[in-house]
Amino acid sequence: MKTQSSIRRMTRQRRLLLDTLDRKNWHPTADEVYRIVKMKAPRVSLGTVYRNLDILSKEGVITKIEEAGSQRRYDGNPRPHYHVHCLKCGAIADMPDEAARWLNIPKMELPDFKITGHRLIFEGYCAHCQDKEEMDGKGN
């Protein structure tokens, strides 16, 4: 069902980009990926990074995360899983499978909408931002 046609050539840049994303619980923005790939391929361009992130997520090799606020993030893990999202700094983390496996979201039916899946995002504050809260007195 999934077109596997776009990945034709494993360029150095593509390889580095995939390596970058191949890390647990890591959900970088395009710019973060760019900066890391750049260390080994200094002349890489942001455009190339965006193009590859787009191609790879269309292929289903990686996942594009749209729920993180204004800036898009990417996830090297294409298999369905849930995320937690820090409301203060925007960070995304994986919800451990063990914690969420038993969640059983039922199949929903709607008259005018064909539902094909769902996303569940837990919100709150990461360790780092919790600490800051204590000093700030609840900044917004």
Add this chain to the structure above:
Amino acid sequence: MKTQSSIRRMTRQRRLLLDTLDRKNWHPTADEVYRIVKMKAPRVSLGTVYRNLDILSKEGVITKIEEAGSQRRYDGNPRPHYHVHCLKCGAIADMPDEAARWLNIPKMELPDFKITGHRLIFEGYCAHCQDKEEMDGKGN
């Protein structure tokens, strides 16, 4: 717990903006709100619309929807509810309470993350885009 300090004055623009959002199952982008407010207040600026959407959502009077892909949407209904999201056109619709009320997402605990809530988005295709699919042969 919620600072109620920013809404100091009910300006004409603010009133019109709130009226615009006061409609069921309507999740406009800032630009859509702008165009509508503009009909009655032709000199309103997009900046004002953005500023008000921001203030009002911080007040908890409306909701900022971050899950709709690249463009942010807003919801006049501040009470927690679930959304459905069209993968083709980006539209957002409300999941009817009756359909989702019995969903019982348990309280989650994580070691390094303080979870305060969750968002659940059902994905699929709206009536309009389902029709288009049939003609297109599964566009992307």
Add this chain to the structure above:
DNA sequence: GTAAATGCAAAAACTTTGCAAATTC
């Protein structure tokens, strides 16, 4: 009268794209 809010315009932030040159298979 005064603080808050607006309009305008410029800038910031993020993402996409055209095209000639380079690279992969």
Add this chain to the structure above:
DNA sequence: GAATTTGCAAAGTTTTTGCATTTAC
């Protein structure tokens, strides 16, 4: 060798911001 991919730079989109002026209370 041919088609894909890249780098570069320019442009597109969405959102934010500074500041003088206007407005609500």
